[in-house]
Amino acid sequence: MGKRKVFIADTLATEGIEEFASFPDLELVVKTGLSPEKLISELGDAVGLVVRSATQATREVIASGTALKVIGRAGAGVDNIDVKAASERGIVVLNTPGANAEGAGELAVAMMFALARDLARADATMKAGKWDKKSFTGCELRGKTLGLVGIGNVGSVVARCAVGIGMKVIACDPFVAPEKAAALGLRLTDFEEVIRTSDFVSLHSPRTEQTKGLFNAPTFAKMKKGVFLVNCARGGIVVEKDLIAALDNGIVRGAGVDVFDKEPPEDWALAKHARVIASPHIGAATAEAQVNVSVMIARQIGAYLTRGEIVNAVKAGA
Numbered sequence: 001m002g003k004r005k006v007f008i009a010d011t012l013a014t015e016g017i018e019e020f021a022s023f024p025d026l027e028l029v030v031k032t033g034l035s036p037e038k039l040i041s042e043l044g045d046a047v048g049l050v051v052r053s054a055t056q057a058t059r060e061v062i063a064s065g066t067a068l069k070v071i072g073r074a075g076a077g078v079d080n081i082d083v084k085a086a087s088e089r090g091i092v093v094l095n096t097p098g099a100n101a102e103g104a105g106e107l108a109v110a111m112m113f114a115l116a117r118d119l120a121r122a123d124a125t126m127k128a129g130k131w132d133k134k135s136f137t138g139c140e141l142r143g144k145t146l147g148l149v150g151i152g153n154v155g156s157v158v159a160r161c162a163v164g165i166g167m168k169v170i171a172c173d174p175f176v177a178p179e180k181a182a183a184l185g186l187r188l189t190d191f192e193e194v195i196r197t198s199d200f201v202s203l204h205s206p207r208t209e210q211t212k213g214l215f216n217a218p219t220f221a222k223m224k225k226g227v228f229l230v231n232c233a234r235g236g237i238v239v240e241k242d243l244i245a246a247l248d249n250g251i252v253r254g255a256g257v258d259v260f261d262k263e264p265p266e267d268w269a270l271a272k273h274a275r276v277i278a279s280p281h282i283g284a285a286t287a288e289a290q291v292n293v294s295v296m297i298a299r300q301i302g303a304y305l306t307r308g309e310i311v312n313a314v315k316a317g318a
């Protein structure tokens, strides 16, 4: 029997490509940056497909891979994979939860520090040759209440850092036991308390039917005046126009936004808002995270295709 093909559709770290070499009956086809039409015509008899976030593994793409057995996402979110369509064809979808959590969590913490000191605007004044010391009286994080929406892998990193800084951390997460929360040094509570009492709120949940539009005008109306909001989780959890209104009416003092409804944004109003620090979905863009996700997905795909072992399967609707 000839070698079985694994199609790499987005750039993987070299370490991940090398990891595939430990599965000698697999052959890699590396073709990144293809248009959807090109991907459909090229997938051919590949048994595996590996994507990061750029490639959309749509129903049509999945149907074109007539020999596909597994789709691997080098990362956590599977918004770019039609998991239902894959499941209907018996194709397993694997992701790498936790492998890039440190990078994403540290970015959220960086956003909190930068917001508290208005660092992006301070830098812009310096770049413009202005010494505007009076405009930049910020606040300290120590002693402030941080409310985390979700304390999975990424939220846990943020909790660890925030506790170290001396913040009081509370969180809501329907999937976490109070014991885990206590071990992280935080108190588990409900969404209402998180939004009503926090000085900083940081989002760390996936975009699901339950979280879509969770931060909307009625939510902002309940939040503490002058709250800072960080979204390094997923676009769509925050209603962008409602956040802009909350920034304009002073409820939200500043927002750190790494993720958007559409990426790149169709409407840049939020990213360009004076009190928003924006970044182009770079939570997992660290050298360490990219090596971790690439090696992990290579191992999982290899294990599944050669030994039938399933690690980190994503369920449709999850």
Ligand code: MLT
Residues within 6 Å of the ligand: 052, 053, 074, 075, 076, 077, 078, 100, 233, 283, 284
């Ligand atoms: C993830 O889902 O793993 C992160 O958002 C980073 C990425 O999109 O690759």
